[in-house]
Amino acid sequence: MESTAAPASVFLEREGAAESADSIPWYLTAVLFASAAVIVGITWDISWHRTIGRDTLFTPAHLLVYAGGLAAGLSCGWLALKTTFSGTGAEVGRSVRLWGFRAPLGAWVAIWGAIAMLASAPLDDWWHNAYGLDVEILSPPHVVLALGIYAIQVGALLMALAWHNRASETGRRKLAWAYVFSAAMLILSVSVLLMEYTFPNQMHGATFHRVMAAVFPVLLFAIGRAGQMRWPATCAALVYTGVSLATMWVLPLFPGEPMLAPILRPVTHMQPSEFPLLLIAPAIVVDLLLRRHSAPGEVPERALTDWGTAAVGGVAFVGIFGAIQWYFADFMLSEGARNYFFQGDTWGYTSAPGAWQYEFWHGGQFLTGEFSAAGFAAAAWWALPIAFVSARAGLWLGNWWLRVRR
Structure with missing residues (x-):
């Protein structure tokens, strides 16, 4: 007799769709917060330079930027560990393998962005101590910071897209706004640049x-x-x-x-x-x-x-x-x-x-x-x-x- 059982990929797709329709996962919310925090923090930091001028590593604007980087790095890092060691079949099926670990593509991009952002902080502090205020926006430390910021924006967008594209009709209505928000933060980041x-x-x-x-x-x-x-x-x-x-x-x-x-x-x-x-x-x-x-x-x-x-x-x-x-x-x-x-x-x-x-x-x-x-x-x-x-x-x-x- 021929088996009438559906392929495993069908079950994975159904499980992923059902999960997408329920709610926006907390780690996607964390990455969306990170995408907003880093670019609002950068806008605040530019205002700080235009108004006050004096800069330290722990100004309020910098702290908001770092908070965004940490939120993206920690939430996506947790997601990578969870997917690798205790992920369901659907979670593993919709992940990307890198260096033996598994996570969604957007999570990997956001993790890289968080590492670049946080690494740029001490480099930027040293740059200011050595050379004073930046003559141009794109100093070497700021280039590293900018690459990290855009990686977090793109990572948030890719994560929102993945959930958005897998969602059922009901879930898509909610996830469409997560996608729109991530896209808007990308526009804002480009306009600041x-x-x-x-x-x-x-x-x-x-x-x-x-x-x-x-x-x-x-x-x-x-x-x-x-x-x-x-x-x-x-x-x-x-x-x-x-x-x-x-x-x-x-x-x-x-x-x-x-x-x-x-x-x-x-x-x-x-x-x-x-x-x-x-x-x-x-x-x-x-x-x-x-x-x-x-x-x-x-x-x-x-x-x-x-x-x-x-x-x-x-x-x-x-x-x-x-x-x-x-x-x-x-x-x-x-x-x-x-x-x-x-x-x-x-x-x-x-x-x-x-x-x-x-x-x-x-x-x-x-x-x-x-x-x-x-x-x-x-x-x-x-x-x-x-x-x-x-x-x-x-x-x-x-x-x-x-x-x-x-």
């Missing part, structure tokens, strides 16, 4: 538009393609905006004064970061484009669809996002933005006051001197092919994200 390019004074320059076209379409299209909900890219952009605004509004409530020369302007409270990028508008367009060609979380059958979607989406991103940020930059340099809500005209104590605060900066590699429409167009048109490549890469990445199960 690019902050030297995103002052309102730079938004009439071609470099700003090219950099934005290279970075954000890949994120928005990947998030939109892999999200199994109606508006994944839009929701991620909303969460990014909400967290950014919260930190921007909370930091100035606390007093702070410079403690390291040269002090070139009076500062009495913690200086916030810039108003968040207006990514909600292009995110809506991305979601609408993806819904037109495929259902949420579904890969279209024809590859040509992705090429066409990327072409339309790249042009839409450059046109819509570029136009919105262009006019918003005009407002941010006006008196109307110099209030608590928009936090316009906020500068660190090392920036000497001057007319430059209220002017667009047109100097640089591609634009020199006063603004020239012809010069801007000659340099900025490159944003279109860059956005096309970025959007196509995002769709490819999103298709891969949809297959993440471990």
